[in-house]
Amino acid sequence: NAxxxxxxxxxxxxxxxxMTLQCAQDMNHNSMYWYRQDPGMGLRLIYYSASEGTTxxxxxxxxxxxxxxxxxxxxxRLESAAPSQTSxxxxxxxxxxxxxxxxxxxxxxxxxx
Amino acid sequence: xxxxxxxxxxxxxxxxxxxxxxxxxTISGTDYIHWYRQLPSQGPEYVIHGLTSNVNNRMASLAIAxxxxxxxxxxxxxxxxxxxxxxxxxxxxxxxxxxxxxxxxGTRLTINP
Numbered sequence: 001n002a003x004x005x006x007x008x009x010x011x012x013x014x015x016x017x018x019m020t021l022q023c024a025q026d027m028n029h030n031s032m033y034w035y036r037q038d039p040g041m042g043l044r045l046i047y048y049s050a051s052e053g054t055t056x057x058x059x060x061x062x063x064x065x066x067x068x069x070x071x072x073x074x075x076x077r078l079e080s081a082a083p084s085q086t087s088x089x090x091x092x093x094x095x096x097x098x099x100x101x102x103x104x105x106x107x108x109x110x111x112x113x
Numbered sequence: 114x115x116x117x118x119x120x121x122x123x124x125x126x127x128x129x130x131x132x133x134x135x136x137x138x139t140i141s142g143t144d145y146i147h148w149y150r151q152l153p154s155q156g157p158e159y160v161i162h163g164l165t166s167n168v169n170n171r172m173a174s175l176a177i178a179x180x181x182x183x184x185x186x187x188x189x190x191x192x193x194x195x196x197x198x199x200x201x202x203x204x205x206x207x208x209x210x211x212x213x214x215x216x217x218x219g220t221r222l223t224i225n226p
Binding site for chain 2: 004030031033042043044048049050059092100103107
């Protein structure tokens, strides 16, 4: 039982390049989330998916797109990377319910030059 | 979203109890109080949550004020491994499924040997 996995662990991009961050969970959770964390800051929600087939914007969605590929997988795409998107990206999942607990992945460190 | 206020940083000594405060004066009657912590270079992990009554688990205790406008996370005997950023978060218990959580900047806890 791996929990929440993220790939890659680390990535360097040049401004304007695109990439997709992958996230998968093996806990049969319904909801999945993407956060970003800038140095010294708390996490900010980018997008989330309440269930397979649905996605919604979070606090900072601009410059990102997401795909809930199936119940297990939730990907985050940067179409044209900018230096302001340099951050650590965390994926999380929850089973759902009133007292839901979020389980987080190990993070992807992204550097945009 | 209901907000929480936490001190930016706290310091304690190894093997002593630690009390981490959180103010949430605008909490609604259906908000659960959740605590997460983030160890260095890792994703956040769940610690504990509660609604009205004090709660205990193997990691910590949560003391909730009678008026629910504040709460305290208690680490009974801190170890060096408890050095982390601790986040106090409110979650509306009425909403089923996915919900936006606001992490804030949290309290950075330093443990001295």
